[in-house]
Amino acid sequence: MRIQIHLRAAGAALLLAAGTAFTPAWSQQLAPSTPPVTAAAAQVSQFKLDNGLTVIVKPDRRAPTAVHMLWVRVGSMDEVDGASGVAHVLEHMMFKGTDKLQPGEFSRRVAALGGRENAFTSMDYTGYYQQVPANRLGDVMALEANRFAHSRYSDEEFAKELEVVKEERRSRTEDNPRALMFEQLRATTFIASPYRRPVIGWMGDLESLTAQDARDFFQRWYTPANAAVVVVGDVDPQAVLALANKHYGGIKTHAVPERKPRPEPVQIGQRRIEVKAPAEQALVSLNFRVPKMTSLDATPDNDDALALTVLAAVLDGYSGARLDRALTQGPDRVADSAGAGNGLLGRGPQLFSLTGVPAAGKSAAQVEAALRAQVARVAKEGVSEAELNRVKTQWVASEVYKRDSVMGQAQELGHNWIQGLPLDTDERLMARLRGVTAAQVQAVAQKYFGDDQMTVATLLPQPRDPNAKARTAPAAGARH
Secondary structure, X not given: OEEEOOOOOHHHHHHOOOOOOOOOOOOOOOOOOOOOEEEOOXXXXXXXXXXXXXXXXXXXXXXXXXXXXXXXXXXXXXXXXXXXXXXXXXXXXXXXXXXXXXXXXXXXXXXXXXXXEEEEEEOOOEEEEEEEEHHHHHHHHHHHHHHHHHEOOOHHHHHHHHHHHHHHHHHHHHOOHHHHHHHHHHHHHOOOOHHHOOOOOOHHXXXXXXXXXXXHHXXXXXXXXXXXXXXXXXXXXXXXXXXXXXXXXXXXXXXOOOOOOOOOXXXXXXXXXXXXXXXXXXXXXXXXXXXXOOOOOOOHHHHHHHHHHHHXXXXXXXXXXXXXXXXXXXXXXXXXXXXXXXXXXXXXXXXXXXXXXXXXOOOHHHHHHHHHHHHHHHHHHOOXXXXXXXXXXXXXXXXXXXXXXXXXHHHHHHHHHHOOOOOXXXXXXXXXXXXXXXXXXXXXXXXXXXXXXXEEEEEEXXXXXXXXXXXXXXXXXXXX
């Protein structure tokens, strides 16, 4: 199982993870009896079962394999204070048995089919997947449908797995100074948004989490009306629809609970934190509040979000981009590494981030100044058409390479569904990005990077305890 947090690099922004997940601006909903909506370029079909479950199918017949993914539009942002981490812990518990399966039996059966499987949790969603020979698709559908409808586990099994998750938090966050700093930075950047909480949860909340908390979360959010099945591979859409009706169609549904808006207050002053932790090098990261893209329509916020994504790519979207050249190369280098990223999509508020690791003899303050200077340079001088063309060429190539993977295609379709985006998002988004102008990039560099819009975190390295014992890796039950 993986925890996904969408502080993506600019070059990965087109993966539409984020994070990378909002109330859909619009969506395509069809009854099983009506012809599917089909994106002509991609031949993707979308259906809706009577119980509200969305089914998305994309044939790819290059190999006799199929990816089956169950996406649930619920993540850590849907938790309540005091129960952070419950979405991720529940994802772990979904492998611990059903009314028909014993703990661990789900995974053993998938392996016996010649398949592989896992799951992931983000702020915006939770997903479960299997990749199997195409002729065993019905078998994994039956397994996943049973788990989705009838997850079962004892209090004792929950307590045991909770210790696995707590150890995961210790090893991957509390013993990782950079991860600890980014966690603190996010908690400082946001006040009202649930994005302030870590996906894995705060340790204090994990200590008091109960099996009933996870069961209640499951009952509230795991309903066909809040889920989608995505299948990509050597399959026929109508045959997949028939299998989905057979295995998922009988699952009882209920309305998705109302999600209250939790808008983030306007930031009215600079924020700074320092994080002291045992580390070899300092690290500085700057967050700026920026608009997100809520649809593919041309609106001021959508246009700015796209231009910010292009700005991030100009700064850090390819080898030898501006940050690399200006901060990490030559006799005046100030950083060992530097990066930029923009959160294009998400159910919650998004950020533009700048990050750098000071070179030997250089300070975090010098790196911070150098990072901001590169944005200020774009604001003053703009960007060249050659830079824009290089960025856009890189993106077009990444879209082509992405289609080599059935798993990558399934992930893309699932991410788009989470965001309420249409089936032909890939093509339309690329067209929108290709239309971003140098003037738009310069305008957003001038607009969103003031002192009062900035939150800064600095990692201050501390001496390591020579007597500290190395922590063991998380137990196998973590599945990460």
